[in-house]
Amino acid sequence: MMTILEITVERWPIAGTFTISRGSKTEAAVVLCTLRDGLYTGRGECVPYARYGESLDSVCAEIEKLRDALAAGATREDLHGLIGEGAARNAVDCALWDLEAKRSGKRVADIIGLPPLKTLTTAVTVSFGDAETMAASARAMADRPVIKVKVGGEDDEERIFAVAEAAPKSRIILDANEGWTDANIVRHMLAAAKAGIVLIEQPLPAGKDAILSTIPHPVPICADESAHGTDDLHNLLGRYDSINIKLDKTGGLTEALRMQKRARDLDFGIMVGCMVGTSLAMAPAVLVAQDADFVDLDGPLILKEDRSPGLVFAGSLVSPPEPQLWG
Incomplete structure (x- = not known):
């Protein structure tokens, strides 16, 4: 079953200003990765971070490089040989977990083998x-x-x-x-x-x-x-x-x-x-x-x-x- 990749940039305004020692921001700019197989949909979100040399464009480009591999059935474990750590892999990895859960009818926590989740x-x-x-x-x-x-x-x-x-x-x-x-x-x-x-x-x-x-x-x-x-x-x-x-x-x-x-x-x-x-x-x-x-x-x-x-x-x-x- 072919998996279709969608990449979307979203901007979410911050309530006021969020400031750390390196500077301030007024919005959260995120990348949404959506994987569809015709029956089920998995989603993952990441936040590119300039401190680590990431930008919206660079993260989207990294995810785009995975399009053919994902269509061919690349798994979460395969990602480690295809892309390095960081925001781009996070979005795809979490979308694959979500898609696996939707396909199996099980919660990710159950697939991992966690005890009942707590607040x-x-x-x-x-x-x-x-x-x-x-x-x-x-x-x-x-x-x-x-x-x-x-x-x-x-x-x-x-x-x-x-x-x-x-x-x-x-x-x-x-x-x-x-x-x-x-x-x-x-x-x-x-x-x-x-x-x-x-x-x-x-x-x-x-x-x-x-x-x-x-x-x-x-x-x-x-x-x-x-x-x-x-x-x-x-x-x-x-x-x-x-x-x-x-x-x-x-x-x-x-x-x-x-x-x-x-x-x-x-x-x-x-x-x-x-x-x-x-x-x-x-x-x-x-x-x-x-x-x-x-x-x-x-x-x-x-x-x-x-x-x-x-x-x-x-x-x-x-x-x-x-x-x-x-x-």
């Missing part, structure tokens, strides 16, 4: 800004169990203490997005420890993080930009305590599951995160997040509106996807 508690995000503005945002979220705070400035101590004071009952994660330096990391980490921060995500630039193996970790450190796929994990030993698994980095659910298993074997903690996208991008990640220490899948909450149907959020709780959405 998860996701972090919600405070954008980067001045300390006063960030504290106000944190105060508005102070009833949320987990808050992820974007930092990455030269002098973040004021931001750290301001948000911690504004949300004293929340577990707070700091995400520096590679914005700290060898000169300020110890100072920032000591401030984070004093403020009761529970995790620090990617404090230093990927490839320039050797100091992490020689300085104390008063707060556990999580690799994000340094951790793409399973092959990266061995090099992170001794530098990081946890890893952030994102399907747009791993190149799909298939590799994310491999990475998750290997990370547990190596005693890494696990966060499952996301780019800013719709519920279709989050849905496969919910399966990986069933065995995560931290869940950061609030992408749809940052948008003005989400897909319909989408994931069901109740405060910080996110329910497993329904088949009409994915899987």
Whole structure:
């Protein structure tokens, strides 16, 4: 049965502005991969990320290269020999999972062999800004169990203490997005420890993080930009305590599951995160997040509106996807 590929670029406005240390954005630009066989349809969504050399055009071109292979029946396992990790493979891999589920009449979770899926508690995000503005945002979220705070400035101590004071009952994660330096990391980490921060995500630039193996970790450190796929994990030993698994980095659910298993074997903690996208991008990640220490899948909450149907959020709780959405 021939599989027909469709590639669509979509733009989803953000509610306000989403800011990290590298810049701001007002929309989520995503690529939708749709696979049709005449009876069933599978979908996958990815978010191209300029930090990794991706653009809408480059990702669409990478997916387009797979058209003939998909028509000839290429499988998820075949993708690893046809295309590298990253957003393009993620969209196709997740669409193939969805198509397999629709054809078989089984949920993806059942195909994988997962226990019944549970509702998860996701972090919600405070954008980067001045300390006063960030504290106000944190105060508005102070009833949320987990808050992820974007930092990455030269002098973040004021931001750290301001948000911690504004949300004293929340577990707070700091995400520096590679914005700290060898000169300020110890100072920032000591401030984070004093403020009761529970995790620090990617404090230093990927490839320039050797100091992490020689300085104390008063707060556990999580690799994000340094951790793409399973092959990266061995090099992170001794530098990081946890890893952030994102399907747009791993190149799909298939590799994310491999990475998750290997990370547990190596005693890494696990966060499952996301780019800013719709519920279709989050849905496969919910399966990986069933065995995560931290869940950061609030992408749809940052948008003005989400897909319909989408994931069901109740405060910080996110329910497993329904088949009409994915899987």
